[in-house]
Amino acid sequence: MRLRGIRSSRNVSVRRGSGRRGARTGGLSLAGLVAVLAIGYFTGIDVSPLLQGTSAPTEQSRPATAEEDAAIQFSAQVLTTTEEVWSRIFAEQLGREYAPPQLIIFSAVTQSACGGASGATGPFYCPADQSAYLDTQFFVQLDQQLGARGDFAAAYVIAHEVAHHVQNQLGILPKVDDARRRANQADANALTVRLELQADCLSGVWARSVQGLMERGDLEEALNAARMIGDDHLQRQTGRVPQPHTFTHGTSEQRARWFERGFDSGQIGSCDTFGAQQL
Template structure:
């Protein structure tokens, strides 16, 4: 993904060493499958950084590795692309104004209104504060432990969390959460699957709108990442027989297909998984 020259979002808060840190750049970044001890994308079950330049400001005394700094700045640039895309899509397709989320980039552990966050919970979006949370070590885990390497795969992770914020702004997240509270566990899981597949489709819309930044193989990286975090694949990797009634994110095939649907259509209306007879 070609990010050279791309601005860095100001909507990023950095937290180091389990503390509440400052902002970066002058202005200041549970669909968990416990069998793998990694959360994927919306770990919470309601289911930016530099202003053109400058150095990351962190909590005093907390060490910042080169990898952490690189991941933070990468995240800030990717977040900026989501801001540009969804501002445009909201205006042109929905006749609405988009308000971007904040991205909390942390190392170790941190707290959110939706609960604690760590490398084990993985990235998630918390609708209570309208912020996405990302441990900087997750990109390495994504590549080394999940077999989904590449910078565009990492960007897809961020785009997916932002997609949950889009759902929240459109009023979809609270409606689904209310329906799940009145449903059985199996029914609630099925609703969550539709929510996650919609987020994959919305991520595809983001990807379609940043084609000018994509390099050879980037689309394959995103599709591979979508397949690697399918519930059936993860359960097989854990030595289990896939149990569809326990799925919370969809199969590998479904995740890749809905991402592709968003990418090919570029249309929010094509991402309505709740109106689909078959996922």
């Protein structure tokens, strides 16, 4: 992704000064711990059997690394592209103003209005403070543990979290949250899948608008990332048979297809996963 000349967004807050310690016991390495917790986050399955005997991470002060500084700059520049894209799309397609989210970039642990956050929770959006949270170590995990390589794969993750903010601005997120609270677990999961696939589609709408910044292979990097974090793929990675009733983000095929749908159309209206009979 060509970001040279793209300014860094001012809507970024960096929380430094924490590291991880005490996360290697019972034969599970730090990288393995991160990978297992990520699988639990993306699939909603119980990973506790894989974590038995593993101690929780504790905080340890340390300076930021050069890799973290590079990830922060990259994230801030990608966020700028989302601000420009969604401001234009809101005006052109909806006739309204877009208010961008904050991006909180942290290392190890932090607090959000939705509760505590750590690298184990993965990137997420908190509607209570209208902020997206991202642990810089997740980019390493995305590449080395999940097999989603390339800078545009990382950009897709940021765009996906911003898409949840778009859903919040459109009033979709609070309606879905209310419906999930009143539903049984299987139905709540099904609603979450539609919410996540819509965010993938909206990420595709963003990607279409930044084609001028894309390099050869960038689109495939995003599609590969969508496939690598599909519920069915991640459950297979744990040695389990995929269980659709536990899915919370959609299958690899669904995630890639909805991203492509948004990319091909460039229209918010094409991302109505809640009105779709077949996902």
